[in-house]
Structure formats: C-alpha cells, structure tokens
Amino acid sequence: MEVLKIATAGSVDDGKSTLIGRLLYDTKSLTDDKLEAIERSSKQKGYDYLDFSLATDGLVAEREQGITIDVAHIYFSTKTKSYIIADTPGHVEYTRNMVTGASTSQAAIILIDARHGVIEQTFRHFFINNLLRIKDVIVAVNKMDLVDFSEERYNEIKADFQKLVDKSDYEDQNITFIPVSALKGDNVVEKSNSMYWFKGQTLLEHLEKLDTKDIYNRGRVRFPVQYVIRPKTEEYHDFRGYAGKVYGGEIKVGDEVIVLPSETKSIVKEIYFYDKKFETAARRSSCTITLEDNVNVSRGDMIVKVDELPKVQKQFMATISWMDAKNLTVGSKYVLQHGVNKVLAKVSTINHKIETDFSGIKSDISSLGMNDIASVSFQLNKPIFFDSFKEHRTNGAFILIDPQTNNTAGAGFIE
C-alpha cells in the first residue's frame, strides 16, 4: 500500500482538529471505543460538539491546557492509500515542531479561517512549507458555513494567498485551494451542496490522486552507507555488503560508481533485498549492494554514480532552524549529522536572521534562540558530500547535535 505523510499546522481555533476528526469520521477510521471516549470527554468538558483534539492530544499536560505541545501522528487509510498526518501546533513558539513535522511529510494542509482570511500564522505555515520544499500544499479555506458559503469571500482569500505565493522561489510547488466546512463536512470527504460554484475536488479526492512516487523530489542517486554486512559464514565467506537506503534515483547492477571520500571507482555487482537479488533498486529502498572490486567502504561513506558527483567541501552556508533552549553563537561547536555521516562543525558566522512572515531579513545578529531561522556559515573538521537542499531534499539536510547534552539542537538546509 502507498503511504502519504501530510503535515498540518494550525491553532486550536482554526478548526484543524475538527478537520482531522472529520477526515477520520467520514472515512470510518474512528472505532467505536475511540468515538465513545471522545463523546465522554467532550460531555465532561461541557461542549455541545465533539472535540476531536481529545483524540490527538495524547499527553496529560496537553489535555489540561487544551493545547498541542508536540507533534501527534494520526493514521487512517482508504482503499488506495495509508495516510499519516503529522499534526503540529501552529504558534510562533512552536516553529521547531512545525519544521520537524514538515521534514517527514510529502504534502501539507494549511488551514485558513474564512472569517479571518490570511493572517500572520498563515504566512508562517507557508514559509515553513516552502523552506522544507513540500511539493504539494493544500490551502483549505475552512468555516465556509460561517461566511454563508460565499464564493466572493473565498476568491478574496485566494487572491491574498496568491500574493504570498508570488514571493516564493519554489516554482515546482503545487498549490491547491479548497473551500471547506470541517464542522458540516462540506468538501472534506463529501462534495458540498452549499458550494455548487466550486468545481474542484474535495480534500480527500485530491489526496487520493496524489502520486506518492512522484511527490518526492527527484535528484541524483545518493547511497549513504549505513552498515557493512560481513556474515563470515561458509556460504557467504567473502561477502561484503553495503547496507543503505537509495535516495534520489535508481541504482542498477552494472552502474559505474565512485565511493566517497576515498574516490575509489567500482561497478555495482549485486543488489540484495533480503534473500533475493534484483536488477534495479528503486528510490527509497533499503537494500544491500555489493561491488565488483574489493574496496574499503565504511559507515558514513557515500556511493554515487561516476558522472553525478556531489559537492565535497569543508565549508558551506545553510539555513538553520534552531530548536534548543541554549543559543547558537559564533564559534560554538556541534556534532553535525548529515544523513548517517557525523563530523564536527564550528559556526563561522551568523549571516542574518530570516523572518518567517516574509517581512525580510535582519542583519547584525550575534546569536540564535529557539525557533529562530537564520543563514549561518560553518567550518567542518572533515568534508561532507552534499547537494544543495533545493536540489536534493535528503542530501541537502543535516542536524546539529549539542556535544554536551547530546540533544538535537537544530536542523540545517544547505544553500
């Protein structure tokens, strides 16, 4: 079955929980015991509607405060696809959670309250989806029932949003507008009778038609070696298999490849998946490959095609999303994890801070606090093998680990 991961961001008030609840309810994904629990809790709190956030806010602190603190994962499936929704809180102080949720998603839903139109939060959600190169963005204009299902109001919001799109440099991004009422169920799973003027697909129809294979940005083939398999059994005495995940494109038996950083050339001999051999390994497959020559390969090395070399450098510039309570400052050192490869990194300069509401940049910054997004230059102790994030969504991203606390302190997107 195909799997589609979708990120949603928004606050309690814009009806995000109701929308997710509606998707679950209309696809018959809520089981009786879960529905009963929601009914019970809603009644206890004195609500006269079903509060679906109770199904997603899994922590005691979240239920007490009525807020979403952490990314929640919600699962439902139709006949054609398995869906995973990464539901993230939408306020500025949760920017890091939004970045985290979006990083593992292939599509995003941005919710707009039809009464309020495009607001500051909308800017931020779109900015983050842009930064993370989310290819399919669905703008769901919600609460249409509260504006009398007005086509005029919908077009107004669409035009406002288009102004944001014009500021974006991501041309391949598909943006789809859908007017919905999550509360009444209009255009979520079922077509709306009240909005006869809307000729597009419902939200679920649109999601069902997204091609999950195509939605990952294609790029050059990158095979970071995760683990070297040496069974040393009689049958596989000389077996040296390189286990990893194929990113960007396909690997075929007979491909001429080069191993980085040693720059040794060889040819792909076999591709294994469990006990079977294959001619071609598809993108995103976790396979094991063997090479014709007995070369020295270890974890963190990267196998690429000879005519598709990545950049191999010790300095670069990246957009950083800072996630730690301890500030990032010039001169501070981190462990930089790029895929499965780890090196040491030092902050050379903080070039400028980027405002997430598209209002521009701020120079003369000496440190970054939690939820800040900024352009930062780094110096490494060893070169890494990378592409720019815009060209290669997986090979252009990294995380920064604080060597004292071991926490994941930030995420980076190489420019």
Next chain:
Amino acid sequence: MTEKLHINALENEAIYIFREVAAQFEKPVLLFSGGKDSITLVRLAQKAFFPAKIPFPLMHIDTGHNFPETIEFRDRLVEELGVELIVRNVQDSIDQGKVKEESGRYSSRNMLQTTTLLDAIEEFKFDACIGGARRDEEKARAKERIFSVRDDFGQWDEKNQRPELFDMLNGQIELGQNVRVFPISNWTELDVWTYIENENLEIPSIYFAHKRNIFMRDGLIWSASEHVYKDEEEQVEERMVRFRTVGDMSCTAAVDSYATTISQVVAEIRDSSISERGARIDDKRSEAAMEKRKQQGYF
C-alpha cells in the same frame, strides 16, 4: 534474478531503523514478547542484516502468566533463528522483594514487568532496547519518538523529547542512559496483519479462533485461568474467541471470533469497530494509564 525491487515504504523505513541501531549502539537487544508485533520485528531484522545473522540477542521479560502457546512458539522461533534468547522473570523480582504482587479483582503482573526490565538493562548494560510499540495503539504512544531516550532510571521525559527530522536518528547518549527504539512506529494494526499475511509468518495459535473457558467482566471477555482473579459469582463458559494482542493473561481480553486463518483475521480487523487496545484491561485503568507507565520505564 527478479527484475526490479518494488518497495513497501513502511518495511523499508523499519529496515533502515534496524541498521541505524546496529551501527550506532554497542549493546542493543530486541525485546521479544512472542506477540505479533515482535514477530514482525524479528522478520524485519532478518531482512535488515541478511545474509548475516541478527547481530543482537532477543530478550523476553516473562511475567510467568503468559499463555503457554506463546512460550512454546518463542522457543521454537529462537532455535530456528540461531540467535541468543535472554529470559528474565518477574517471579524473581517478586522473590527478591523488589516488587509486590498485586491482589484483588484487577491484579496483574503487567506493571511489575517494568522493574524486571530495568534490572535486566542494567545487568547486561544494554544501550538500545528495540520494541514493537506503534503510535496508532494509544495516544501517549502517538507522541513517542523512533529513538526515545531514557534516563538512568529508565524514565521517559515526554515534554523534552528530541526532535526527529527527515530520517536522521540521533542515538548519542550519556553513560547510563539508554534508548528505546520503535522500528514499526508508523505501522497500524492492519499493516502488521497484512505484513504477516504477505510474509507468511507463523504466529502463536491464540491469535486464531479457538474454544476457551472465559468469563465476562465489565463487558470484556476474560480468560478463566489460575493466574486471573475471579469472583465466585462470575460464571465460566466456553466460547469461540481469539486474542488481538498478546500480553500477560491478566491484562489481555479476548474477542468473539470465528477467524481461523490469517486472511480471515485480516478481514475481521478491517471490519472491526473496536480498536486493538479496546481489549487491553491495563489501558482502562485511567485516561493517562499508558503515559504514567511509560514515565516509569514501561515499554
């Protein structure tokens, strides 16, 4: 040679996670209960490291109240795989006075497992424990990371979890800490069953419909056994049932079923209107039952 490798996204994600565990940790262990999720984990681990053997042992925390069918199955599987099996018993923790047996109507050894597990982690100095928990099972588990760091006391700090970006997994820890790893975090119950069906995996017989002595309590079907407390007025009857999850006998309720093959089980789950954990007595203790147990070091 088959032409092109087509992929199952969830399977590939899980294999990737297994390889990260083997590469990033010195002493990993796979927690094996004999249930469907841990059986799925074992197959994924085989796939991740073929043609080498699974490079870590399996460990079972035995409450002593398991279904005998599960234990038989466990021993057979381990022998086929040729991997080491470590068993640690809750009974020993009770005998050593570290935990006290619960008594009364809802008594269970499920909670007591935590102490035995934490002691075993310390005994063997395990730095990564791989488990079959899934986010769709329960709402506290929905917040769980794939690499979930536990402190020296095995505790989960739910408000201070490491962000996980793209598929980069940060397994850096201090001495004394350990990481709980959940390779099938993103699988649903149906995904697991479909996988078992496609892979033709053998599972313990209690997952299929069988005649069993049961009694009803709180609308749930309880197994009548010497390990399960029963009031005198609670009537035992024979009924066709099967189990959807396999935990300790005292915390796992059965469901009515006539499904005797995997494909019938899959069909039944597809049409089911009750969630898997709806038959877990341990979760009904309170709305935050799972979160509390996790904070204390439970799986």
